[in-house]
Each structure stands twice: as C-alpha cells, then as structure tokens.
Amino acid sequence: MPEKMKAVVKTRPELGGDWQEVPLPRIADDEVLVRVRATSICGTDVHIYKWDPWSAGRIGEQALPQILGHEVAGEVVETGAGVKGIHMGDYVSAETHIPDPQDLQALLGQMHIGERMKILGVDRDGCFAEYVAIPEVVCWVNDKAIAPEYACVQEPLGNATYAVLGEDNDVAGKSMVFVGDGPISLFAVGVARAVGVTNIFLVGKYDFNMEIGKRMGADHLLYANKDDVDRIAYIKDHTRGYGADIVCDMAGSTQALEEGFQMLRKGGRFTAFGVAGEATVPIDYNNGIVFKGCQVHGVNGRKMFDTWYRVRNLLSSGRLDIAPVVSHMFPLEEYEQGFEKMIERPRHAAKVVLFPDRQEFDAAQQRRA
Numbered sequence: 001m002p003e004k005m006k007a008v009v010k011t012r013p014e015l016g017g018d019w020q021e022v023p024l025p026r027i028a029d030d031e032v033l034v035r036v037r038a039t040s041i042c043g044t045d046v047h048i049y050k051w052d053p054w055s056a057g058r059i060g061e062q063a064l065p066q067i068l069g070h071e072v073a074g075e076v077v078e079t080g081a082g083v084k085g086i087h088m089g090d091y092v093s094a095e096t097h098i099p100d101p102q103d104l105q106a107l108l109g110q111m112h113i114g115e116r117m118k119i120l121g122v123d124r125d126g127c128f129a130e131y132v133a134i135p136e137v138v139c140w141v142n143d144k145a146i147a148p149e150y151a152c153v154q155e156p157l158g159n160a161t162y163a164v165l166g167e168d169n170d171v172a173g174k175s176m177v178f179v180g181d182g183p184i185s186l187f188a189v190g191v192a193r194a195v196g197v198t199n200i201f202l203v204g205k206y207d208f209n210m211e212i213g214k215r216m217g218a219d220h221l222l223y224a225n226k227d228d229v230d231r232i233a234y235i236k237d238h239t240r241g242y243g244a245d246i247v248c249d250m251a252g253s254t255q256a257l258e259e260g261f262q263m264l265r266k267g268g269r270f271t272a273f274g275v276a277g278e279a280t281v282p283i284d285y286n287n288g289i290v291f292k293g294c295q296v297h298g299v300n301g302r303k304m305f306d307t308w309y310r311v312r313n314l315l316s317s318g319r320l321d322i323a324p325v326v327s328h329m330f331p332l333e334e335y336e337q338g339f340e341k342m343i344e345r346p347r348h349a350a351k352v353v354l355f356p357d358r359q360e361f362d363a364a365q366q367r368r369a
C-alpha cells in the first residue's frame, strides 16, 4: 500500500480546491479503506467548492483542510479489526449519512435523518481522492455488473428514487411532476418511468438538460423561464382537470414552490427535496396544503437501506438506464473542469463523474463509446 495519495483538498475558505499529495487515510476499527474507482460531483460539493454561506456555517473554516466528495464506488483494500460484514475486494459504494446508533431515529428505522448523524465529505474527509476511509455501517456492496461510473451515482440516484416512491410506494399508474432539471430530477424521471408512473411532466429551464429528461422518459416538457404556456393550466388539461397526483419539488425556488402546490391535485402528495435559497419561503398554506388535504413529504437522504436495495435492482436489471444523465467524465485531476461544468449557467451538464485512476477513466470512456 502506498503511503501517500492524490486528493482534491479544500484548504481555504474561498472558491476552489487544491490538488495535493496527502497521507493515506487511517481507518478506525469499524471502518474500511476503499480504493476509489469513480466518484461524482454533487450539488453539495459545489456549495463547498464555492464556499458559500451554507458551507461557511455548516463546515466552518476551522475544519479545513478537508478532502471534498462523497459519491463513490470502489474496492475495499483494507478492513478494520472490528469489521465483520465487509471483506477485502468487495466492490462498494457509501451511504453518505453516517448514523449514530443511539439516535431515536436510528432505533425507529429512520437512521438516515438521525439527530447526530454525520455526512461523508461534509463532517469528515471525502472521496475526491485515490483512497477513502468509510465506516462499515454505511458500506453498500454493489452488483459487479454495474460499471463504476454508474455505481458511484447511486447516492443521488437514491435521493431520486426515494423522492419518487415516497413512504408508501404508491405511484404506479399515476401522474407526477418534477420541478427542476438538475441531475437528481433527471434521474427521478427515469425512476418514475421504470416503476410505472404513467404521465411524467418535467419543468425546467435549460435545453441541454430538458433533452436528457426527454430521453429519460418525460412525457411533457414545460419551461419554467418561458411564458408561452400556462404551466398549471397545461398540467390540469393533461390530468382531466385535477392536477398531478404527485409533485416533486427538486428546485426549492419560490416560483417552484408557488407553482408546485398549484399543480398538485386535491389529496395528492407533495415531495420537498429542493433546498430553498432563503430559510423562509412564502407558500399558500390554506389552499396549497390545508384545503387540498395533501401530504407533504420531506426527503433528506435515502432510506437505509431499502432505497439502496431498490436502486441496485433497478440498475442491474437494466430496467433503469441512467447513461444519459452521466453527461461528463474527467480524470480526477481535471476536477476544475468538472466543477466548471456544474457551475456553468445556462446548464450544459447533468452528472459529472471523476476517476482518480487514468486506466479506469479510459475504460469508462470505452464503455460509453
């Protein structure tokens, strides 16, 4: 095993990250060391890369230096003395919400939202590196048939899957609106299609991403930034006047929330996933929620490990093809290009995957050629 590795390190409380040589992570007794085969850039990484007010408050300057990244697929190369269920050579990904087993939520089967849970790449070093230490409790063994460039995105794909299925998995034969055209929304379109949602509306802004949404199975594309179509009337017209059974907000903007509740039928489900820029957002509480008799479902993370189980099966069965959403791949050391793609507006990228090892990058490019 080498003593040093290359990593993308956040060193200063300002825009950017540094390509550095750092010591290999040391694993605790309940952790494994993973050789990273592929990793992907999440919106959270972009917040930290930019060092916006959220990062400054949530992570803080005192935590730096810290390695970025949390979405990963790789091979277990070392196991801690207390690790029982994960073995050398296992091909794993990581649930990024690291639960505290003492949390009430953990005892109730909601460990992904435990009071004291920690997040990989936010509360501890992440995986934009050749190696990463991962607690056994959040290791998920992948199907070897799933290529690393897809296995690494199972974490956000899990968000998408949980947002689509909700708590009751009562979606087949129903209509669903996704507001927002970021990668998780595009994944969600594909999941919805695969699990039998029969009328899918995608509300977005950028042609590049809307085109991917179409390929993922959206039946209707509606532009949030054009007023040629009355979006709410359009959705009612295509749902026999009722509105959609389920609306998933994947944007968090004031417009998305205002319109989202109006697009929902009475008695429907509103899934709140998009993070609002402002802490308080005005919504029509009476007409949007109370009189509508709707359910509001907040999604933070994925169900451990019900969602992971379903995601793995959706991918390895071939029922769900996420290739269109993985729009860009780079060697890890070209991470700056990857972040530029993620930050650029208008958007010309969905999911960006990075490879610490050149050979893995070349192999992935061959697979996609």
Ligand SMILES: [Zn+2]
Binding pocket: 042, 043, 044, 070, 071, 155, 156
């Ligand atoms: Zn993520």
